[in-house]
Amino acid sequence: MALKGQQAQYQQALLNAQEHPSPWMIVWIALRNHKGALVGAGVFGFITFAVLVGPLFYPYDPAAIDLTVRNQGMSWVHWFGTDNLGRDTLARILSGGRVALSVGFTAMVLSLVLGTAIGLLAGYYKRLDGPLMRFTDFFLALPLLPLLLVIIVFFRDTLSSTFGQNMGIFLLVVVIIGITSWMQIARIVRSETLALKEREFVKAAVSVGTSGRHIVINHILPNILSPIMVSATLGIANAIITESTLSFLGLGFPSDFPTWGRLLFDGSNYIQINVERVIWPGLAISLTVLSINYMGDALRDAIDPRVRNK
């Protein structure tokens, strides 16, 4: 009985929502109808869940060497096989996934904060526009990999002694990816801010004496959330790929610290003996990045009314 009552309530809510849907409800409904987004969210949710919870249940330690089971294929004992030192591939992928996702999220947040702040300031305050945009251009012109090599040489020891080696490298990688990927966001935010600044509601706010800070935070920021959110999802994907590239090049994290890029790199020599070593990390990287991209695409379509109503 109770169940039936609940169902009725839910349907009523849905009807109400369809009559006078809140803006976020509309976005949610649009998202629900986007098949790519659903599959993407499913895959991404699964990977996140597996990476967070998996190591608690999976009986192998990613660093445990067992020379009796070297180069094994997939089996019930070692689900994804083992590498040439007998380390379990699934355990390493799960632990690598934690790194990939945390690097992705942290770097994304960093670049988002930087990009949004700089974009808002440049767009709203005319006298800051020139200097800040030239600053952005300067960063756009920086080549990431050589920069990274130099930074690693300069700061690795200091950071390692303060935070420990792995944490030090983690911070280094995150900060570097963060400070080299905020420029696109800044440009988008600036152009949106420039357009919004001339709209009537902002002018009205200015005319009643609202402070600049208040206008930026309460009137402009909420209205440019959609491009920011889309950039955020794409930013995660970008950061994951950059981290993989670094590990693939043998930079970044130490060799006993598995990351997806590192696993792929180590496995590439063994592609003919033990193809699982390349397939699984490769698949993990592509699926994660793809699913995030699909979610980002769908979010953009859902938030933008012009696209949504087509």
Place this chain on the structure above:
Amino acid sequence: MRKHIYLIGLFLVTSLLFSCGSPQDSEIATVSSTDRNNTMESTENLESVELNGDSRTLKILYWQAPSILNPYLSSGTKDIESSSLIVEPLARYDSVDGEMVPWLASTIPTMANGGLASDYRSITWNLRTDVIWSDGTSFTAADVVFTWMYCSNEEFGCVSSNAFKDVAQVVAVDTHTVRVEFTKPMYFPYGPFVGSLTPIIQKEQFKDCLGAAAQACTEQNFNPVGTGPFMVEDFKANDVITFIANPNYREEGKPYFQKVIFKGGGEASSAARAVLETGEFDYAWNLQVEPEVLEGMQDTGKGELLTGFGSNVERIMVNQTNNDSSLGREKRSLYLDGTNPHPFLSDLNVRRALSLAIDRSILVEVGYGDTGRPMCNVIPAPSKFVSDNNEECKTQNIEEANRLLDEAGWVRGRDGVRAKDGIRLSMLYQTSTNSVRQDTQALVKEWWSQIGVETELRHIDGAVFFGSDQGSPDTLGKFYADVQMYTNNFEGIDPSEYVESWVCEEVPGPHNDWNASNIPRGCSADFDALVEQLEVTEESQDRIETIKQINDFVVQNYWEIPLIWRARVSAKSVSLKGVKMNGWDSELWNVADWYRE
């Protein structure tokens, strides 16, 4: 089979996902099509090489491409070995234990045949009289004298100048006799003109290239006239060299091959594949690839591996100075007359325990296969110099290592790491980026954790680690780590100079631009005394004993922990015969005897 169906299914799922149409999609597609173009291009190159081929063409692949054919200007083994097809020394080292064989000389001079002066201050070489340069002129003592003048010219910066540093002068006694005079008694006088580093070049061709002019002599450096079995037909620097047989070669009917295509570029595993698996090439050099990968390639039966053991030993260097990052440039990893000792690696028990905990045969099995052997000495060969006092290292002994540390007062903490007086046994272990080395690191870290030593791993790009950039903190000379691992060896077959590596004077520091040989920074008056004793020892058996003592001193003080005696690894196709892999000289030393069956 079931596994494969599963994989195909996964591929289908991913390809479906890719084809769902998004901007990302087209990006991926372009990437893969450029990839395909690249591979097509490279196969085309290989095909064009192959079209020239017949059974009298030898195809050699060096994955580092030669950039010059003058060994005195070489930038690495690749240049020296490619030029060894053209220019030759007076004597070479044999493939067996590095015995000397006369090459352009008719005999090896010794005390017995009167070639070596009784005061060890000069050596007289008798040259073969039947040797003709590839341009038809005859080879004489003047060419040998000129070679010395060429390389010892101070304005030149000769790569092999070390071989001539104790030479006072080289005199042509007659047209086919040369006397090399030394500035001091040389108990091993076979440095100059022996081995692939100091071959004879033609005076007529190089006479205008002395001193500073050497670099500008393009024609000479890219197309030297030689006495060897081959001469250059076409040289594309950093790509491919075409050699043709030298019509004036001294031995009738040799070389068998009329043409040699010497291709450069690529990397070790693809080079191995080109010989062992696809058979595109006859010979490939320096295949440092994981043993199981090589084994898989050999299954096709098209090629076989060659190993040549020389003096290469992969070893762990144990830093005897404090390398704490808080010390700063003025103190970090500097010896400072012994006032800056390492906090715990200065304890012999710790160093000994580190060595005991390592199972060298597993390292060989995982990383080297047939191309390495467990090794407990820093001098692994020639056999007369090898000490047999250190064999205990070949068996891993974790209990003994733990007992040593317990006795020395290093107590396990709650985290399993030993400590004494607040000093934890926690180390940074660095090496160059190379998958075999990273596997070795992982294994050693595991064993050291079993004796309560915590290890952090670091790997550094080879170009930086082995480089000589003084600004970089990551070079092996700076040694900003507790232990580091790489391979070292000595030139030629005589370790007398090499054993001086560990004298106090050779400790690296800013005064010698960190470019000195005592990398572990061990310094001991007893050791220096041994080296001094060697310098005045004349009798060869006594010298051998002293060299063994020096080896034992380094090994038993654990300044260096030897791990693996490494072979040179190359591959040849099954049809290629007559190859004698050499760990002491150029691998192509007897290419005149190679033939196809």
